[in-house]
Amino acid sequence: MTQATGTAGTIRRTIGVVAAVLATTTLLTGCGSTEEPPGAPRNSPSASPKDVLLAAVPDGTEGAFRFSGKDSSRTLSGRIDPEAKAFEFNSTMPADSDGIVVKMSFLVIEDQNWLKATFSGRPGLPKFPNKWMRLDRTKLTDSEAIPTYDGVDQGNAGPLIQAATSVEEQSPGRYVGFIDVSGGEAAKALDDGEAAALGEAARKVPFTAVIGADKHLASLTLKIPAAGKAKAYDYVVKYADYGTTPKINAPTGAAETKAPAMAYEMLNG
Secondary structure (H helix, E strand, O other), X not given: OOOOOOOHHHHHHHHHHHHHHHHOOHHHOOOOOOOOOOOOOOOOOOOOHHHHHHHHXXXXXXXXXXXXXXXXXXXXXXXXXXXXXXXXXXXXXXXXXXXXXXXXXEEEEOOEEEEEEEEEOOOOOOOOOOOEEEEOHHHXXXXXXXXXXXXXXXXXXXXXXXXXXXXXXXXXXXXXXXXXXXXXXXXXXXXOOHHHHHHHHHHOEEEEXXXXXXXXXXXXXXXEOOEOXXXXXXXXXXXXXXOOOOOOOOOOHHHEEEOOHHHHHHHHO
């Protein structure tokens, strides 16, 4: 790879931005169990609203599907293929104080990993091939520097709904209530320290959830309140196209290349 000319300071700042992206991917890293959350069977007439929601969370039987989400600092999208134990996600970070915009994509198939990365906003930033770069985990100093497949509920809908303290069906397929994100697996769905910063407000976060006509979860939205200098925002998870999304296959031929040394330098920080 031919590296663009730039100062060491610029490279370090860029690596810092990427490290921040990787350190805060809790929105799509699956904090809960990979097993189906406890709840009543789908369509059970005696199921409570909370049980119905839990039963609608994807459990791996629905086939490949798409997801999207956002939190306070990034937006994500991609697809999940339970049969292949694979997912692809794309993340975009807004411009930082230096005007640098980072776009990253990861492809995970069991224990195989690929990366795409693009930096823009100022000259002298690293340039990577516009291909899937195959990663060698043995070259990473931190095994958690890249995501792993740990279940289909990559948006953490199950652990969050499990922590709901009240749930009611507002209209057919639409549910509202409150979630306690002050501790446990629900707190892990937020950025580090965020639940603690919310204080008592973390115990009663309003949410809205929608179940589609196919009886699968379509969306979950938490209204996270402001805390200190942090502004209020919506934590959003959306799942769609169950069973009709293209399956995930490993890139081959001209679609992939070996990750260059700069990719490992970036990931290793």
